[in-house]
């Protein structure tokens with residue numbers, strides 16, 4: 335996490351950002367998506383053992399394609415249809431959307447394959463550098479043909495995709511909420527400065543001392559649920575749930591959005607209220623019906639990493655900056671609506687990051 339702190343400091347000290355409205359979200363050409371690049375670097379460090387400079391064109395292109403994939407409603411709809419009814423994959427216009435999706439991702443696959451080949455050439459089983467090396471070591475003693483090259487490439491793609499868009503979009507929703515609720519912004523900043531001061535480096539040891547920050551982040555993840563319909567699964571045996579019989583091999587999709595907006599659990603679920611997670615003593619509370627990472631054995635693999643990243647990035651940003659609306663915009667960017675693709679992500683917007 336020290337490394338993460340250093341990347342964050344580099345990001346924050348990027349002076350040019352301070353002089354002009356920051357394009358915090360993505361645009362089609364991905365000009366200045368510092369947050370996404372910083373988050374992607376964390377996962378790249380784990381998988382490839384390296385990070386990429388912010389002006390690296392190749393990683394910029396990969397992130398751009400990734401964004402086009404996750405934020406594109408048509409692609410998301412087509413891929414969900416294909417999951418539910420794979421035979422529709424060959425029917426126009428699904429076939430068109432599906433082939434466009436495959437074409438967009440082919441360059442990402444090429445990049446991953448190249449990295450895997452480079453690792454194979456320099457592999458030393460006594461010195462494991464990253465996830466790829468760890469996988470290669472397992473593949474040597476694998477008698478079941480589980481640790482195959484195809485499997486490795488698939489894992490890397492999943493980790494890279496799941497680990498980048500999710501965290502950066504959550505942070506982007508958080509910044510958007512700060513623009514809409516300046517009083518929340520001030521309260522958050524006061525707590526952060528009280529606990530770590532202006533020059534301290536955010537770390538996970540600070541988290542228990544920051545009930546309001548935790549409440550804020552939890553409310554962001556409830557209010558703007560990132561994976562509203564989670565990932566679809568298939569039952570591998572007959573099951574019964576609340577009196578309903580679900581036969582083996584049924585496709586099931588959990589509705590996380592419904593849990594996060596159930597009026598039986600939440601007071602005014604449509605409103606953004608971090609205070610709902612603070613009790614009478616000012617302590618943070620964690621109700622069981624907040625499940626942004628889903629539940630069960632197939633719940634999000636990156637939950638702990640995601641929670642760490644989101645906390646450290648947000649605290650570091652709010653510690654140093656006040657986030658203000660872009661003065662050239664007539665109205666605040668919309669926090670009610672986003673793009674519902676594979677994930678629910680905010681529309682592109684700009685803001686001003688004012689150094690404090």
Ligand code: HEM
Pocket residue numbers: 377492493496497498500501504560561564565566626627628629631632633634635636637639640
């Ligand atoms: C705010 C951040 C994140 C959210 C809200 C989130 C949410 C989710 C959800 C809802 C699922 C589906 C679980 C299910 O199938 O029941 C999932 C799966 C997964 N997530 Fe995340 N995720 C986040 C960050 C990450 C990160 C940083 C990583 C990578 C390091 C990651 C890796 C994965 C993987 C590999 C799966 C598939 C797990 C499996 O099928 O067994 N996620 N995530």
